Amino acid sequence: MPAVAQILISLVAVFHAYVLWFEMFAWETRGPKVFRNFPRDLFGPTKVLAANQGLYNGFLAAGLIWSLLHPNSAVGGQIATFFLICVTLAGLYGAVTASRKIAYVQALPAFLALLALHLM
Numbered sequence: 001m002p003a004v005a006q007i008l009i010s011l012v013a014v015f016h017a018y019v020l021w022f023e024m025f026a027w028e029t030r031g032p033k034v035f036r037n038f039p040r041d042l043f044g045p046t047k048v049l050a051a052n053q054g055l056y057n058g059f060l061a062a063g064l065i066w067s068l069l070h071p072n073s074a075v076g077g078q079i080a081t082f083f084l085i086c087v088t089l090a091g092l093y094g095a096v097t098a099s100r101k102i103a104y105v106q107a108l109p110a111f112l113a114l115l116a117l118h119l120m
Contacts, residue, residue: 001073001080002120008113009064009080012087015109016061023054060087077117084114 022030027050028043060083067080091107 001068001077002116004120005080005113005116006068008109008116009068009084012084012110012113013061013064013068015106016057016064016087020054020058020061023050023057025054027051027054060090080117081114084110084117088114 022034027047031038031043031050032040063083063086064080067076067083070076070079087110088107091102091105091110095101095103095107
């Protein structure tokens with residue numbers, strides 16, 4: 001696996017690990033500062049939903065970390081491809097349904113990692 005791809009995959013994994021923490025453990029404290037357009041009174045009632053989303057982000061991070069640690073680089077590349085496609089598609093869906101910013105924060109880095117993985 002090319003070093004550039006490993007670095008980009010690591011960054012995507014770290015981002016999703018951060019989202020896990022944020023959505024599962026800091027939704028009511030940090031959330032209102034990040035999502036200023038979201039009504040403050042809804043952070044409490046949506047805490048369980050956010051935690052569920054955070055867990056899914058954790059699975060994405062775990063899959064990407066697994067791809068980097070797999071002893072067989074070819075298999076690691078296949079695992080990374082699967083999870084990077086998942087992240088890219090989730091980011092594109094979020095960009096269409098929630099905020100265009102998600103395309104740049106989530107989908108683009110995963111897509112660049114995919115390109116690095118397969119073109120280098």
